[in-house]
Amino acid sequence: MSQAARRIEETVPVPKGQTVLAARAASRSFGPVQVLFDVDFELKAGEVHALIGENGAGKSTLMKILSGYLAPTGGHIELDGRRVDFASSDEAEDAGVILIHQEFNLAEQLSVEQNVFLGREIRKGFFLDHKTMRAETQRLLGELETKVSPTAKISEISVSDKQMVEIAKALSRNTRVLIMDEPTAVLTNREAEILFRQIERLKANGTAILYTSHKLDEIARLADHITVLRDGHRVANVDAGTMSEDQMAQAMVGRELSNIFPVKHEVGSAETVLSVRNLTVGSIVRDASFELKRGEVLGFAGLVGSGRTELMEGLIGVRDAEGTVEVGGKPFRLGSVKDARRAGIVYLTEDRKGRGLILTQGMRPNLTLLALDRFGKTMIDGKAEEAALDKAIKDFDVRAPTRSVLVGNLSGGNQQKLLLAKTMLAEPDIVIIDEPTRGIDIGTKQQIYQFIHALAGQGKSVIVISSEMAEIIGLANRVYVMRSGRITGEVQGADVNEDVIVRYAMGLEGRKFDSHE
Amino acid sequence: MSDHAATPAKTTSSSGFKIDFHIWGPVIALVVLVIAGAMMNPNFLSYGNVTNVLARSAFIGIIAVGMTFVITSGGLDLSVGSMAAFIAGVMILIMNALVPSMGVGIGIVLVGMASALVVGLAAGLVNGLLITQARIEAFIVTLGTMGIFRSLITWLADGGTLSLDYTVRELYRPVYYSGLFGVAWPIIVFAVIAIIGEIVMRHTAFGRHCAAIGSNEQVARYSAVHVDRVRLMTYVLLGILVGIATIMYVPRLGSASSSTGVLWELEAIAAVIIGGTMLKGGFGRVWGTVVGVLILSLIDNLLNLTDLVSPYLNGAIQGVIIILAVVLQRQKKAQR
Numbered sequence: 001m002s003q004a005a006r007r008i009e010e011t012v013p014v015p016k017g018q019t020v021l022a023a024r025a026a027s028r029s030f031g032p033v034q035v036l037f038d039v040d041f042e043l044k045a046g047e048v049h050a051l052i053g054e055n056g057a058g059k060s061t062l063m064k065i066l067s068g069y070l071a072p073t074g075g076h077i078e079l080d081g082r083r084v085d086f087a088s089s090d091e092a093e094d095a096g097v098i099l100i101h102q103e104f105n106l107a108e109q110l111s112v113e114q115n116v117f118l119g120r121e122i123r124k125g126f127f128l129d130h131k132t133m134r135a136e137t138q139r140l141l142g143e144l145e146t147k148v149s150p151t152a153k154i155s156e157i158s159v160s161d162k163q164m165v166e167i168a169k170a171l172s173r174n175t176r177v178l179i180m181d182e183p184t185a186v187l188t189n190r191e192a193e194i195l196f197r198q199i200e201r202l203k204a205n206g207t208a209i210l211y212t213s214h215k216l217d218e219i220a221r222l223a224d225h226i227t228v229l230r231d232g233h234r235v236a237n238v239d240a241g242t243m244s245e246d247q248m249a250q251a252m253v254g255r256e257l258s259n260i261f262p263v264k265h266e267v268g269s270a271e272t273v274l275s276v277r278n279l280t281v282g283s284i285v286r287d288a289s290f291e292l293k294r295g296e297v298l299g300f301a302g303l304v305g306s307g308r309t310e311l312m313e314g315l316i317g318v319r320d321a322e323g324t325v326e327v328g329g330k331p332f333r334l335g336s337v338k339d340a341r342r343a344g345i346v347y348l349t350e351d352r353k354g355r356g357l358i359l360t361q362g363m364r365p366n367l368t369l370l371a372l373d374r375f376g377k378t379m380i381d382g383k384a385e386e387a388a389l390d391k392a393i394k395d396f397d398v399r400a401p402t403r404s405v406l407v408g409n410l411s412g413g414n415q416q417k418l419l420l421a422k423t424m425l426a427e428p429d430i431v432i433i434d435e436p437t438r439g440i441d442i443g444t445k446q447q448i449y450q451f452i453h454a455l456a457g458q459g460k461s462v463i464v465i466s467s468e469m470a471e472i473i474g475l476a477n478r479v480y481v482m483r484s485g486r487i488t489g490e491v492q493g494a495d496v497n498e499d500v501i502v503r504y505a506m507g508l509e510g511r512k513f514d515s516h517e
Numbered sequence: 518m519s520d521h522a523a524t525p526a527k528t529t530s531s532s533g534f535k536i537d538f539h540i541w542g543p544v545i546a547l548v549v550l551v552i553a554g555a556m557m558n559p560n561f562l563s564y565g566n567v568t569n570v571l572a573r574s575a576f577i578g579i580i581a582v583g584m585t586f587v588i589t590s591g592g593l594d595l596s597v598g599s600m601a602a603f604i605a606g607v608m609i610l611i612m613n614a615l616v617p618s619m620g621v622g623i624g625i626v627l628v629g630m631a632s633a634l635v636v637g638l639a640a641g642l643v644n645g646l647l648i649t650q651a652r653i654e655a656f657i658v659t660l661g662t663m664g665i666f667r668s669l670i671t672w673l674a675d676g677g678t679l680s681l682d683y684t685v686r687e688l689y690r691p692v693y694y695s696g697l698f699g700v701a702w703p704i705i706v707f708a709v710i711a712i713i714g715e716i717v718m719r720h721t722a723f724g725r726h727c728a729a730i731g732s733n734e735q736v737a738r739y740s741a742v743h744v745d746r747v748r749l750m751t752y753v754l755l756g757i758l759v760g761i762a763t764i765m766y767v768p769r770l771g772s773a774s775s776s777t778g779v780l781w782e783l784e785a786i787a788a789v790i791i792g793g794t795m796l797k798g799g800f801g802r803v804w805g806t807v808v809g810v811l812i813l814s815l816i817d818n819l820l821n822l823t824d825l826v827s828p829y830l831n832g833a834i835q836g837v838i839i840i841l842a843v844v845l846q847r848q849k850k851a852q853r
Binding site: 340360370 | 716721722725728733743799
């Protein structure tokens with residue numbers, strides 16, 4: 001039984017700074033397409049080695065090679081200076097090399113505890129030793145300062161808790177190398193802080209950590225060493241102190257990034273196109289009131305879970321909502337996505353893989369799904385669809401390997417561009433974009449910012465929900481801040497800055513609501 | 518990025534020479550079956566035999582076309598066999614009851630046909646509403662209604678057989694036994710429904726929406742698709758098609774009993790799956806379903822015509838083919 005249990009207790013002492021896992025001239029091709037070219041990469045005990053690059057630069061491939069999910073087609077992997085060929089991720093995990101996926105590997109219907117010990121259950125004779133496993137899970141979650149119960153079902157806990165469970169799962173093993181694929185993408189700032197403390201702790205214990213993130217300030221803060229990949233080549237390999245965030249971004253993109261946000265348009269006293277009064281969405285959003293003007297970029301700031309997404313989903317009819325809404329001065333009936341579309345309102349979900357695009361279908365049916373009625377009354381006009389796809393690929397710079405590629409095989413950035421194209425095909429006047437650049441590389445981000453800017457310039461109105469403060473500040477003419485399901489403040493002009501917004505979001509300033517606090 | 522974009526295009530063109538079993542598998546199987554049949558028994562391709570096989574497969578075929586839409590949108594209907602028996606029973610009772618007042622004439626047959634369509638539509642509506650409004654899983658709902666319809670026909674027939682009035686049956690017979698230009702009516706109706714079905718699936722918003730819902734219901738909802746309405750429509754459509762199949766079936770025997778339509782639901786589902794539609798939804802093709810129906814009934818026919826394998830093993834052979842069809846689909850996926 002307790003091979004697993006024993007493993008939890010012991011910590012293998014590894015001298016600091018010694019190379020644990022390394023890729024030597026690793027290459028990888030998929031069919032005729034080479035995505036990784038002779039990359040050297042070393043992970044040392046007690047160090048955080050950050051791996052950065054744009055989407056499609058080869059980060060995932062390198063991580064998968066290191067953790068046994070993929071075999072290199074050239075070069076090899078060394079563990080403790082000896083060549084190893086991991087036949088599978090299981091073999092790598094047995095050797096203490098663990099990858100935490102960006103999309104979690106958790107069984108949704110099982111409990112937290114069952115997931116932590118999945119495949120390595122502790123047994124007492126023939127039966128499971130629930131007590132030990134529960135206590136151990138409790139201890140690990142306690143260390144991670146997570147309040148989630150070991151008996152909670154995965155499907156019922158939040159995304160950030162799932163991340164913590166994944167980390168607890170990794171901690172429960174004798175982890176020598178921990179590979180983290182954008183762990184903070186789904187975490188709030190507070191949760192990220194806890195994660196950073198855990199990373200420090202793991203470092204102190206001699207764990208080698210590979211860390212990826214699109215948030216360069218995190219890299220600057222955490223990393224001891226930085227490797228930059230671009231188009232499958234290693235373009236930089238330096239000590240963290242020697243590279244500024246600007247230099248990182250430049251190395252990733254390969255060109256100078258001047259100001260990545262365009263200069264904002266003046267809105268002035270344009271007419272109000274959308275007016276929302278006392279909108280309540282289920283038990284999540286209460287009495288939200290706001291207005292949107294023509295040609296305006298309106299930001300919605302707040303912490304993850306403050307009700308921004310739910311507010312917009314209530315507005316466009318995928319959630320039950322009550323309240324008074326006027327579009328262009330005319331009353332608008334809530335409750336149907338189709339009605340919202342007819343009134344010129346469209347919503348781009350933050351969950352492009354789960355709610356935005358059908359990953360198992362090609363680009364064409366995805367592109368035209370929302371605005372299918374524009375392609376013929378009874379019969380769909382296939383030629384017109386093809387033409388629309390041509391235009392979308394051109395206008396939105398969608399880079400697909402082939403025209404018939406399944407959308408699930410596109411990179412995150414290209415999926416987002418396709419989702420934008422799909423939404424714009426509905427010819428909206430009001431575009432609501434939820435987390436426009438989540439998990440997207442910096443080059444594509446800039447394209448999306450330019451696009452939002454251009455929309456406002458054409459007299460359309462845009463609502464941007466974002467958890468990235470820089471995005472809100474860089475794009476929005478005016479900002480509403482939400483906290484615990486309420487709009488707590490409105491900020492415009494020179495007040496659109498991080499300090500003011502954070503104070504509203506944290507509840508230090510703004511309207512107070514007794515019932516919630 | 519740019520070199521990624523250029524190279525894969527070549528791979529697809531070179532792999533185009535390989536036979537894609539996912540697309541052509543069912544067709545190849547059908548062709549092999551026809552050739553094998555013709556070699557084993559010269560009677561196999563005779564006009565009489567072909568007409569017989571096609572006409573008998575028409576009932577399952579018409580139902581399977583509707584089933585393709587249900588399965589493509591991520592649903593399932595286990596009740597169609599019992600539903601057909603129930604509709605047949607109701608049809609016969611109504612026509613028999615009207616003989617004294619209406620007399621025997623075309624009118625009574627038309628009323629019978631209309632009642633079949635109405636009952637089919639209502640039965641589909643019940644299934645669909647329970648699934649979309651009461652939010653009960655399709656498997657459970659239709660398992661329930663399967664038992665209900667089966668029990669109702671047994672009760673209506675009082676455990677025996679309901680027989681159509683003899684004179685009405687004489688009038689109604691040609692609907693199954695006669696035809697146009699030598700092609701039997703059931704075959705014509707099946708062909709027309711299959712062609713319309715294929716067009717609806719491939720070239721209308723309804724078909725596109727079915728595939729979208731079957732792939733990812735959330736995406737469909739966020740893309741302004743009325744998910745519940747489309748789902749409901751698939752069950753209603755299937756109910757109506759079961760009604761049409763029953764209209765073609767009743768004149769064949771002129772009776773209905775508790776053993777009418779037994780296992781039709783499984784044959785219809787099997788045909789859909791063999792044809793390449795995904796059981797979990799998201800992709801469906803009506804022409805594939807037609808090929809699936811033909812494969813199943815040709816195997817049956819071939820075993821009866823030749824003494825190579827006992828006809829009692831028909832079910833076993835069909836079972837192997839269903840499993841093979843799914844294995845071939847799976848392989849295709851793994852290659853990606």
